[in-house]
Amino acid sequence: MKIKTSLVEDDRDLQKSMIEILTSYPDIDLVSVFSNAEDCIDHIGENIPEVVLMDINLPGLSGIECVTLLKLKLPTTQFMMCTVYEHDDAIFDSLCAGATGYILKTTPPNDILKSIIEIKNGGSPISPSIARKVIKAFNTMRAPSDELALLSPREKEILEYLSKGYRYKEIGSLLNISTETVRTHIRNIYEKLQVQSRTEALNKIYKR
Amino acid sequence: MKIKTSLVEDDRDLQKSMIEILTSYPDIDLVSVFSNAEDCIDHIGENIPEVVLMDINLPGLSGIECVTLLKLKLPTTQFMMCTVYEHDDAIFDSLCAGATGYILKTTPPNDILKSIIEIKNGGSPISPSIARKVIKAFNTMRAPSDELALLSPREKEILEYLSKGYRYKEIGSLLNISTETVRTHIRNIYEKLQVQSRTEALNKIYKR
DNA sequence: TTCCTTGTTGTCAGATTTTGGGATGTCCCC
DNA sequence: GGGGACATCCCAAAATCTGACAACAAGGAA
DSSP: OOEEEEEEOOOHHHHHHHHHHHHTOTTEEEEEEESSHHHHHHHGGGGOOSEEEEESOOSSSOHHHHHHHHHHHOTTOEEEEEESOOOHHHHHHHHHHTOOEEEETTSOHHHHHHHHHHHHTTOOOBOHHHHHHHHHHHHHHHOOOGGGGGSOHHHHHHHHHHHHTOOHHHHHHHHTSOHHHHHHHHHHHHHHHTOSSHHHHHHHHSOO | OOEEEEEEOOOHHHHHHHHHHHHTOTTEEEEEEESSHHHHHHHGGGGOOSEEEEESOOSSSOHHHHHHHHHHHOTTOEEEEEESOOOHHHHHHHHHHTOOEEEETTSOHHHHHHHHHHHHTTOOOBOHHHHHHHHHHHHHHHOOOGGGGGSOHHHHHHHHHHHHTOOHHHHHHHHTSOHHHHHHHHHHHHHHHTOSSHHHHHHHHSOO
8 A cells, every 4th residue: 555645845956856756666655746835735635645744944834834734634644844954943843743753854765765654654753863852852841940949848749739720628628738728838839939820830830 | 081870770680781781891980780769869979970770660669750859869960761661651751750861671782882972972862663652752742632623713812821821801901802801701711621710721721 | 955947737817810600792604 | 694703791609819927846057
């Protein structure tokens, strides 16, 4: 079974050489090629691909924005970003947009094919150097704020419940303390974090 | 300059063979070896390593919990998880705990050395199969909830402000609508999301 | 030891915010 | 015309926030 593939690339020369590479493989069925995000969004639905190779640097809408929008239209399609740069932010944003693969344009043709097959089968083809940046992004995203250190163990515990959306009353009975005590803790937490509400506190701790 | 390295591994045989491997390299200075998390936490501060090789399956405290605690004590030390299993949850949890590398125990000795050097230099050594799982974890973490589709553009806009911690009054003046209208929208949002409070709504949309 | 700080628990009171219910109207699109 | 999104208003009740105060235990410093 051939893998229905689509290509989005604005550079004429690169597009041409990619088409050559892709059509030379019997496993790949290149169903559409676009030169910009807008055309792609308008017409990609006419023959839905299983895998899309998406350039990041497109004129107008970027490849990342394009993926964000296409994800809604084509929920089962896999997106592989394709770029010359190994830029941290671009990688991060691409993954956030819903891309599952990220390869460099310098990748040898044979590996591109392998990557397409891999992504089609639910894998996530990325080079080791990209993997590094993913982990980095992951860690910065999950890094606990320094402010958390200001709080006492009990306060952290209360904050945990706050983040789950429990009411004061519920927290009190879960921890076997009075609602008034819960309030006192929360007051102290807010004071330490320099905030005035639950949502502000949570944003300060679990930064989105 | 030798890389100060520490090893935490409970299995006697594996510990022995790891020690042999590590001490055979001139680039590595094995400063301590522990058989469990508790000993490690108590004594690792005596000679602070730059890199820690941490087994995941330890008796008592797990390697993951151990990393969580050590990260506070040794903020600049890099942690490399070392395990026989390629288990999604373990990988995810390790990264959340603050590990930056993840290798399998089946990794050839030479690659272990390379990984240690890499992690010391700010890299994140992981095998391609692990990388895949990281991306997967990343995507499930960042995937926008389907519930978001239920909301009208205006409601999404209001929700955005809610997530920032604005009060009804503030949202109203920012959007140039009355507080009462803001309330109506929020009521409709809560109805659609089947929740009863701001925090619940936010948890449903931006799942942590 | 005494003193002081921090953490934990508790209370009282008042102001503000949030939530739930119902009602009404406009505008636009199918 | 009907339905959805958007906007406005009212009332009432629940939850949250703010301030001030106090008791007790644990741990460190003078």
